[in-house]
Amino acid sequence: MAITYEVIASQTLGSDTQFITFSSIPQTYTDIVLITDGISQPAGGGSVFVKVNGDTAATNYSSVYMFGSGSSVSGGTGDGFPANRHNATALNGGTGHAHFMNYSNTTTYKTVVSHGGGDNISILFASTWRSTAAITSMRLQMESGPGFLTGFKATLFGIKAA
Amino acid sequence: MATYQKIASVSVGSGGSAQMVFSSIPATFSDLIIHVSARNTYAGIADDILLDFNGTTTNRTSRYLYGNGASTLSVSVGRGIGLQVSNTAPANLFGVGKIQITQYAGSNYKSISAFTVTENSAATAYAVATSAIWSSTAAITSIEMTPSTGTFMEHSSADLYGIKNS
Numbered sequence: 001m002a003i004t005y006e007v008i009a010s011q012t013l014g015s016d017t018q019f020i021t022f023s024s025i026p027q028t029y030t031d032i033v034l035i036t037d038g039i040s041q042p043a044g045g046g047s048v049f050v051k052v053n054g055d056t057a058a059t060n061y062s063s064v065y066m067f068g069s070g071s072s073v074s075g076g077t078g079d080g081f082p083a084n085r086h087n088a089t090a091l092n093g094g095t096g097h098a099h100f101m102n103y104s105n106t107t108t109y110k111t112v113v114s115h116g117g118g119d120n121i122s123i124l125f126a127s128t129w130r131s132t133a134a135i136t137s138m139r140l141q142m143e144s145g146p147g148f149l150t151g152f153k154a155t156l157f158g159i160k161a162a
Numbered sequence: 163m164a165t166y167q168k169i170a171s172v173s174v175g176s177g178g179s180a181q182m183v184f185s186s187i188p189a190t191f192s193d194l195i196i197h198v199s200a201r202n203t204y205a206g207i208a209d210d211i212l213l214d215f216n217g218t219t220t221n222r223t224s225r226y227l228y229g230n231g232a233s234t235l236s237v238s239v240g241r242g243i244g245l246q247v248s249n250t251a252p253a254n255l256f257g258v259g260k261i262q263i264t265q266y267a268g269s270n271y272k273s274i275s276a277f278t279v280t281e282n283s284a285a286t287a288y289a290v291a292t293s294a295i296w297s298s299t300a301a302i303t304s305i306e307m308t309p310s311t312g313t314f315m316e317h318s319s320a321d322l323y324g325i326k327n328s
Contacts, residue, residue, distance in 0.1 A: 004166075006165050007165050007327050010327040010328055035193065035262075035325075036264075038265075038270070066227065067227060068225055068234075068236020070225040070226075070236055070237060071236065071237070071238065073227065073234045073235060073236045091299065092270070092273075092295055093270065094273050094293065094295075095262070095273035095275050095293075097262060097275055115275050115291050115293075116275065116293065117275070117293030118293055119223040119224070119293070119294065122225040122236070122292055122293035123227070123293075155192070
């Protein structure tokens with residue numbers, strides 16, 4: 001039976017770091033899925049922003065989001081490419097799940113749909129990278145603050161459609 | 163070995179069931195995913211599914227972000243992980259959802275994300291995005307799902323999958 005859901009790469013941090021990078025992403029899948037779990041900074045939590053193929057131009061990224069705190073709902077737009085969201089609380093960093101659709105095609109812009117949070121927030125993102133290039137690498141960084149703490153785990157999976 | 167493996171399945175028979183339980187969960191995966199389809203005996207349109215671990219009902223907190231077709235809301239729900247269809251909804255309809263628990267065997271608190279929906283074609287329906295934690299450093303060895311009210315009805319089911327990250 002064909003394997004349709006495979007690990008591409010996984011990283012568990014042995015020390016605090018500002019960036020987590022996945023490079024040389026194979027082009028043999030239909031979609032890719034990024035799962036993150038762990039504690040990050042800044043204090044109070046923040047979103048994981050993804051920079052694709054070394055592209056740091058803010059004008060090439062846009063997003064819409066909505067979140068609930070358990071008592072209120074809010075939303076907005078931004079110029080980042082957020083994937084997930086994590087906290088800085090000891091033992092309680094949160095988890096995130098980001099799905100990059102049709103990442104290797106060279107005819108459309110790239111879209112990611114994601115959900116993340118912890119015990120203090122549930123947040124949904126829909127984001128776009130305005131490039132028709134295939135995604136071959138991605139660099140994760142927190143939207144602000146120093147980054148990811150020891151023990152943070154990021155795993156990239158590939159999903160085949162056939 | 164496949165990355166995404168089925169560990170166990172539960173299906174509710176005639177007469178219903180107070181819970182759907184996965185026990186003796188091996189610690190050999192990185193993450194767990196539950197696919198659930200559920201309907202309960204509560205005399206309403208929809209009702210919470212409570213999610214607990216290792217036979218305990220404490221140290222659980224959740225945040226719902228949900229819409230009902232008319233408005234968007236957020237609530238804190240303790241042990242709830244999402245909604246199922248309940249027994250005043252049209253017959254033969256079940257709520258469905260996906261629950262993901264990352265690093266379930268690790269030494270941090272356990273983080274959980276879930277989507278559940280209760281579309282029922284006739285009355286108020288819900289789409290719920292949940293973020294939750296179990297504030298325990300223990301590895302998860304069993305999972306208990308319980309309706310907030312009443313029992314799970316026949317044909318409710320859940321499948322547990324293990325995800326390897328290497």
